[in-house]
Amino acid sequence: MIKLEMAQALNEQINREMYSAYLYMSMSAYSGKLGLKGFANWFMVQYHEEMYHAMKLYEYIQRQGEEVILGTLEGPPSTFESPLDMFNQTLTHEQYITKSINDLMDMAIKMKDHGTQIFLEWYVVEQIEEEENDNDMILQLNLIGDNAHALLMLDRELSGRMTTVPVDFSKGVEGAVA
Template sequence: MISNTMQQALNRQLNNELYSAYLYLSMSSYAGSLGLKGFANWFMVQYQEETVHAMKFYNYINSRGEHVELAPIAGPPTEFSTALDMFEQTLKHEQFITSSINDLIDLALREKDHASHIFLQWFVTEQVEEEENDRDIIGKLKLIGDNGQGLLMLDAELGARVFTPPPAGGTP
């Protein structure tokens, strides 16, 4: 059993993860509309990962004998000024998610909820990776600047990203 406060906080995070999926799906569509199929692919993989993250929270809340409370999800932006803008917004969003995960860990520690603390550790590691990936791509985009050839090369690189689903019944 988890506290009502923890249950509400976990439900908020589940909804944050669903918003993340919406955001990346929107970015995928926008990149595709610009002919940047590699960028579209990268964001589609990100969308798929975020749905897995949301399901981890969904399954955890239910496994603790609690009830998932889905809230309305705000519509994400649908247009972006540049590829760099998309990734700067991605990094900013992932930093928000990192802060949310850290707040959940602080709550778990205050409440001596060791199971939730252990559950959340996976997300701490995941967020380090998410932010690092975003910073790497931002760095490349800044180096590329207005060079169309460079953008096409990065587009090809991002197009090689593949979603690897978690093992059935396992932890992603």
């Protein structure tokens, strides 16, 4: 069982993860509107990953005997300057999420909550990957610049990204993985 303060902080993280999903869904919709179906796909895959992150927290809180409390989500932006702008915003957002995860880990360490520390290690590693992916995309988009042909080639490449996390949580996160 975890302390109420930890449960509250984890509930807040659920909302951050849900907002992340909401943000990436918005970026997917905007990319689709521009005719960049590969970018739309990349962001929709990211949406599914963020929902998985939220569901892992949701189930952890419940398994610890605490109440899941969902808060209100702020609406994400619906327009962006360019694909580069979307990825710059994505990186900034993921850096915010990384700080949030690190703060949760610090709290778990301070509380000597070893179970939550072990649980959060997965998120620490995941955030390294998230920021690396965003940095890679920013580097590629900076190389492309205003080259429409190169942008379309990247768009085609991004259309091949596949969801690697479960998307049906009707049997829970663990049931979806099995």
